[in-house]
Amino acid sequence: MIRILRPPREALMAAVADTLEGMAFEQVELIESGVDAPPWPGVEPETFPGQEKGPPAPPARLWFCLPLSAPLRGLVAVELPGVYAAQIAGALYGPEEQSPQREAVRDTMGELLNTLAGRFMQELLGPDQNFELGFPRAGEGEMLSPDAPAVKLTFSAAGYPFQALLFGDHFVREDTFILQKEEVQL
């Protein structure tokens, strides 16, 4: 029996706000919340390998995703402007890294997503249920088309819009998730 303590959408909102404020010192604002069928990450091999040296202009859009392995399977993803990802990495690495290299941007966003996914699962499952996470992946451009729908939240931070996405049937079938704190058989 898996106990869900709050709706996934709320848990994701809280995790995004906590993580961006804690790691990047950014206040986030929720712009839009919906269930959508956005492009699906993870099919295309990585096209943002971060091996290139030097600080070229960041890609227009980047996505980062991380599998949720147990007790619920799914995927949490963030899609954001490349320039905002570079800004977050620059803020973490300090003033000497005004134009962080791609590897630093990718690693920073992977770590941010790892933290975000952990916060999300803690918000969703509470303190007494263990969970497992996979490893982050990164991609450049638009995410590829999936059939699976996702919980999609659009935020704004530092003047940039970005999306947090949650894939997985358990998370999307919101009628499964009872708003009061009850045990839910999944």
Added chain:
Amino acid sequence: MIQTIIIADDSSTARMVTRRCLEIAGYQQARILDARDGREALVMVKSQGVDLLVTDLNMPGMDGTSLLRHIKSSPRLHNLPVLVISSMGNAARQEELLRLGAFAVLDKPVSPAAIVRALKELEATEEREA
């Protein structure tokens, strides 16, 4: 006195953040070494004189829990203090890690203040046991 610290984390960003937190917490004179996973950390722990291990949990290859088990089951290494910093450290897992021998489990994102608190408690415990 803590002179050599190993930080085990597959993310270079996380290692950098932890290193800065340790420096702000007063360990700027310590020798701080990086390990990218549990196996690398274990090799370094065995081959160097290490006073503190700071480890993540979710790492490819050998994860932080396996690393902790290896260290605490080794007659030669079991006294090494291990601090876990992870995004997976809910209460149930914290309890498990403390039972395995970690002296503290901190949530990511970590702060210098949290590290200072944990290391002060470690020092106090070591003084009581000395």
